[in-house]
Amino acid sequence: MIQIGDVVVSFDVLREKFLCDLDACQGICCIEGDAGAPVELDEVEKLEEVLPLIWDELSPEARTVIEEQGVVYTDCEGDLVTSIVNNKDCVFTCYDDKGCCYCAIEKAYREGRTNFYKPISCHLYPIRVGNYGLYKAVNYHRWDVCKAAMLLGQKENLPVYKFLKEPLIRKFGEDWYAELELVVEEMKKQGIL
Known part of the structure; x- marks a missing residue:
C-alpha cells in the first residue's frame, strides 16, 4: 500500500x-449484486434533483420503488445505497434495444441535461x-x-x-x-x- x-x-x-468491455458484459454491474450502489450523503439531493429529468426513461417498476422508498435506502450493513428493483437492477438502470444496461443519470449528463455524472461509487468502480x-x-x-x-x-x-x-x-x-x-x-x- x-x-x-x-x-x-x-x-x-x-x-x-x-478496461470495461460493455459489449461483453452488457452493463451487468448495474444489475447484479445484493444491494444498490453506495451513495454519499451529499449525493442524495443530487439524485433527487436529476430524477425529473430522467423519470420517463426509468422502468415502471423503478418508478414504483422510488415512489415507495425513495432513491436510496440503508442496506443490511448500514450503508446508504441506491434503491433497487426486485433485489436486482439499480432504479437508475435503463436498457437499449440490444439489451445493454446503461445508467439513465450518466446518459442525461452526456446529453448535457445535468451536471451530475452519477454517484461517485459507480464512477469509480x-x-x-x-x-x-x-x-x-x-x-x-x-x-x-x-x-x-x-x-x-x-x-x-x-x-x-x-x-x-x-x-x-x-x-x-x-x-x-x-x-x-x-x-x-x-x-x-x-x-x-
Whole structure:
C-alpha cells in the first residue's frame, strides 16, 4: 500500500489491469449484486434533483420503488445505497434495444441535461473507497461479472488507476492524482511495480 495525504491506496489498484468491455458484459454491474450502489450523503439531493429529468426513461417498476422508498435506502450493513428493483437492477438502470444496461443519470449528463455524472461509487468502480476515521482506503474490488474487463485491461495493459483517472480526480483532486502518478513512476524505477 502507498499513502498520499489521508488516502491509502492498495497495490492492486496500481498493478491490476482493467478496461470495461460493455459489449461483453452488457452493463451487468448495474444489475447484479445484493444491494444498490453506495451513495454519499451529499449525493442524495443530487439524485433527487436529476430524477425529473430522467423519470420517463426509468422502468415502471423503478418508478414504483422510488415512489415507495425513495432513491436510496440503508442496506443490511448500514450503508446508504441506491434503491433497487426486485433485489436486482439499480432504479437508475435503463436498457437499449440490444439489451445493454446503461445508467439513465450518466446518459442525461452526456446529453448535457445535468451536471451530475452519477454517484461517485459507480464512477469509480471497480475501486471501492472505505472511510476509516483519519484516512480513506482505496481498494480494487474483484467481481467475476467483470472478467471481460480484466481480460481487456490485460490486453491493453491498462492499470486500474489509469482506467479510472477521471473519477479518481473527481474524488480526490488533480493534485492528488498527479502525486499518485509520480509515486507510481518512482516505484517502477525501483522495481516495486
